[in-house]
Amino acid sequence: MMREVIEESLANQFRQTGYLAFGSHDCPFSPEERARIRHLAMNDPDRFVVVSTGDTDEAVSVRVHRLLIDGDRPRATDAVLVDALLAIVAAPGKLALYEKILASEPVVVRRMQAHVLAEGEFIGRHRDSESSKRYLAAVIVQLNPAEAGGGFAIYPPDRPALFLHDFTVLVTDAELEHEVMPVMAGRRCTLAFWLARAETC
Ligand SMILES: O=C(O)CCC(=O)C(=O)O
Numbered sequence: 001m002m003r004e005v006i007e008e009s010l011a012n013q014f015r016q017t018g019y020l021a022f023g024s025h026d027c028p029f030s031p032e033e034r035a036r037i038r039h040l041a042m043n044d045p046d047r048f049v050v051v052s053t054g055d056t057d058e059a060v061s062v063r064v065h066r067l068l069i070d071g072d073r074p075r076a077t078d079a080v081l082v083d084a085l086l087a088i089v090a091a092p093g094k095l096a097l098y099e100k101i102l103a104s105e106p107v108v109v110r111r112m113q114a115h116v117l118a119e120g121e122f123i124g125r126h127r128d129s130e131s132s133k134r135y136l137a138a139v140i141v142q143l144n145p146a147e148a149g150g151g152f153a154i155y156p157p158d159r160p161a162l163f164l165h166d167f168t169v170l171v172t173d174a175e176l177e178h179e180v181m182p183v184m185a186g187r188r189c190t191l192a193f194w195l196a197r198a199e200t201c
């Protein structure tokens with residue numbers, strides 16, 4: 001009962017603001033799960049490529065480890081690794097939570113990648129829905145926050161911009177414009193994945 005009430009209020013918050021930021025006390029992922037995600041997604045520097053243009057030509061400066069590449073059917077770059085990550089981030093209980101938050105029918109993960117932003121690096125302003133109309137929302141798991149800078153800026157159409165720094169997990173509506181501010185010190189590491197409605201045929 002209590003849990004249903006909490007999930008209901010998460011859905012209301014998401015509907016009203018287009019995003020949900022979890023802290024360390026209400027994080028949907030346990031510290032062990034986040035440590036495991038970090039281990040799986042971040043361990044091998046050779047898998048990261050430097051990217052300087054985003055999907056919609058926005059300027060970015062980020063190292064990306066592509067895990068699940070979207071297309072007619074999402075394709076894993078390393079099936080074992082991606083299965084291990086999906087076993088955490090797309091476990092039945094987690095999918096049920098995303099569905100509740102998005103007030104959606106069954107959802108699937110269509111794209112997943114890890115990001116590292118070193119000092120001076122950033123991700124320019126964009127909308128994820130312009131990468132694919134299918135996306136309902138992005139989920140960003142903070143694996144290592146920057147020591148300074150690297151805030152996540154959201155630009156709602158009808159409200160002032162807001163800047164999020166201390167989240168563990170962030171869910172943002174794919175229509176919402178956002179950017180990641182330049183990292184001023186330290187390294188910012190995240191796992192990002194995108195949710196779409198499951199196709200029925
Ligand atoms: O790593 C992040 O914080 C998410 C970056 C982002 O907005 C994106 O990849 O679309």
Ligand SMILES: [Fe+2]
Pocket residue numbers: 126127128138178
């Ligand atoms: Fe984005």
